[in-house]
Amino acid sequence: MPYNELLAAFNWEIIGYSSEERPILNTTLGSGSRSICMWAGMHGNETTGVFMLLSLIDLYARKKIDLTAFSIHIIPVINPDAYVRFTRRNGLSIDLNRDFRAFQTIESAKLVGWIKMNSPELCFNLHDQRSIFHVNDEPAYTSFLVPSSDETRALTPSRRALMNRVGNALSSLQVPLDGIGRYSDEFYPTAVGDYLMAQGIPNVLFESGVSVDDFDRMKARLFGLNAMFALLHADDEPSAVYDSLPQIKEGLLEWVFTGVLYARMRVDIAVKRVYYVNGHAQGMYYMVDELGDLASRPRMKETDGVAMALSAPLIIGQPITAVLGSVVFENGLIVG
Numbered sequence: 001m002p003y004n005e006l007l008a009a010f011n012w013e014i015i016g017y018s019s020e021e022r023p024i025l026n027t028t029l030g031s032g033s034r035s036i037c038m039w040a041g042m043h044g045n046e047t048t049g050v051f052m053l054l055s056l057i058d059l060y061a062r063k064k065i066d067l068t069a070f071s072i073h074i075i076p077v078i079n080p081d082a083y084v085r086f087t088r089r090n091g092l093s094i095d096l097n098r099d100f101r102a103f104q105t106i107e108s109a110k111l112v113g114w115i116k117m118n119s120p121e122l123c124f125n126l127h128d129q130r131s132i133f134h135v136n137d138e139p140a141y142t143s144f145l146v147p148s149s150d151e152t153r154a155l156t157p158s159r160r161a162l163m164n165r166v167g168n169a170l171s172s173l174q175v176p177l178d179g180i181g182r183y184s185d186e187f188y189p190t191a192v193g194d195y196l197m198a199q200g201i202p203n204v205l206f207e208s209g210v211s212v213d214d215f216d217r218m219k220a221r222l223f224g225l226n227a228m229f230a231l232l233h234a235d236d237e238p239s240a241v242y243d244s245l246p247q248i249k250e251g252l253l254e255w256v257f258t259g260v261l262y263a264r265m266r267v268d269i270a271v272k273r274v275y276y277v278n279g280h281a282q283g284m285y286y287m288v289d290e291l292g293d294l295a296s297r298p299r300m301k302e303t304d305g306v307a308m309a310l311s312a313p314l315i316i317g318q319p320i321t322a323v324l325g326s327v328v329f330e331n332g333l334i335v336g
């Protein structure tokens with residue numbers, strides 16, 4: 001959704017302006033005593049969380065959910081300059097999620113001020129993860145992290161309690177947790193979640209990812225929304241469910257053509273989708289992702305390429321132009 005449409009979609013409060021003077025929006029659902037903060041769009045090309053928050057607002061407006069006990073504070077897009085460009089970094093090319101020690105950007109300083117002002121019992125930090133992440137060779141469509149608060153990754157009582165709360169929330173959903181992972185808890189002192197934990201402010205990172213034939217991340221969107229509700233109501237009685245989630249791993253390939261004849265070699269060719277926004281135009285193309293012996297890498301989709309042959313060299317990172325059997329790529333688009 002374009003930012004000007006998002007601006008007009010709801011009666012937002014403006015709590016400040018980005019470095020390029022775009023309004024930073026906020027709303028509060030409910031007026032209960034339990035304060036919760038949620039934000040998305042810290043990386044402008046990660047929009048699943050934005051949709052999750054808009055869905056939450058919509059459900060509340062239509063009286064489909066009861067939030068009586070809560071005051072839910074929402075910033076749908078904390079980095080609007082990146083959102084309008086569909087990029088990670090803000091208008092001055094700073095990654096906000098590496099600025100939570102120095103607080104030099106307007107946006108990171110604004111976010112922390114807003115969180116502290118609202119004294120939340122819990123925060124949700126909504127991001128999207130790259131499609132390379134997998135659990136047990138399947139795409140990780142959602143992963144969670146209760147961040148570390150120091151380099152030793154100590155299990156402090158408050159961190160343990162929050163892990164329990166996440167575990168109890170996941171149990172209460174009563175769905176299989178295949179495809180759900182745990183994000184690495186390596187300590188990043190400049191990331192918002194780690195900073196907040198060190199400040200004693202409990203927060204959960206949601207990373208929404210793709211699943212097979214779901215590059216719009218709809219499955220993650222729905223699951224994430226349900227997990228958010230469950231987390232609001234879950235208690236922190238001991239639970240091992242969070243601990244039992246597999247840690248996500250990198251290396252998942254999207255689409256591999258195996259054993260293609262290429263300059264007198266037999267190679268596997270991996271392609272992946274790249275999404276972009278150019279002005280008001282949105283698009284997607286396939287780029288050459290990897291080339292060589294890829295047998296040890298998990299993949300979402302595989303096509304036997306033994307009967308295929310390529311004469312022109314491919315360039316990693318570039319839109320693919322190649323005839324791979326019945327699939328004809330031209331400048332990254334499938335044309336036949």
Ligand SMILES: [Zn+2]
Nearest residue numbers: 043046127128
């Ligand atoms: Zn992110």
